[in-house]
Amino acid sequence: MSGIRRAFVDLSIGQLHIATCGDPAAPPVLLLHQSPRSWLEYREVMPLLGRRLRVIAMDTPGFGDSAPLREPASIEAWAAVVVELLDALAIPRVHVVGHHTGGVIAVHLGAAHASRVASLVLSSTPYTNEQFRRDRRERPPIDAVAPSADGSHLAALWQRRQGFYPAGRPELLEAFVRDALKATGDVEGGHRAVASYRMEDHLGRIVQPTLLIRAPDDPFASPHAEELQRQLPQAQRVDIPGGMVPLPDQLPQAFAQAVLSFLAQPT
Secondary structure, three states, X not given: OOOOEEEEEEEOOEEEEEEEEOOOOOXXXXXEOOOOOOHHHHOOHHHHHOOOOEEEEEOOOOOOOOOOOOOOOOHHHHHHHHHHHHHHOOOOOEEEEXXXXXXXXXXXXXXXXHHHEEEEEEEOOOOOOXXXXXXXXXXXXXXXOXXXXXOHHHHHHHHXXXXXXXXXXXXXXXXXHHHHHHOOOOOOHHHHHHHHOOXXXXXXXXXXXXXXXXXXXXXXXXXXXXXXXXHOOOOEEEEOOOOOOOHHHHOHHHHHHHHHHHHOOOO
């Protein structure tokens, strides 16, 4: 974790946990993780981005070491906490990078708080329209497993995610399970928030430069990239070969390079 510093910021929800690195005078970039992960999803990416940027990775409320919301989890409420964090850090505008759930939060930030967002990087971000919401209502929970006296539920959680992770990388699954167990009270809260978000009402308001990062071997998010590109005609797209659900900590060099190359382009 070269050069990474961790801190808590007092906000209306309580304490929000962040990790930072890079030159405080450099352009700021905010990293938003998937559910039910934490800032650790970007642990290997942060020092790479920190060579050119001021990097802030936050734990979404209710995950990692951040206090939970005082209301049901929603994309809108999480985006409001991000704006509160930017105010607390005296950051007027920021580049926003979001992966999976973090990408959906980034969409709402770009649409509803446009003056605070310089650009968007949407990694493995689903398009949450009515069809998406209907499909999610008909599917079983993604990560919720009933506790068992012999601990077999931990193996069940591992096995439920195994097909979405690269073979021979058990450390990535272990990081996922650790974060899932740490989620405050409701490991499914992030998934429900995504499933209820009306993205189709907001995408038309996004005018910022946008990069779509697609992990081709991510069966959940990869099919959404083309529709997002149709909805965001200004968006560029980069495919990272071999990428799966844990893209930022699976292929940190490729992920960081995609972000840096995009942000280096003239606006």
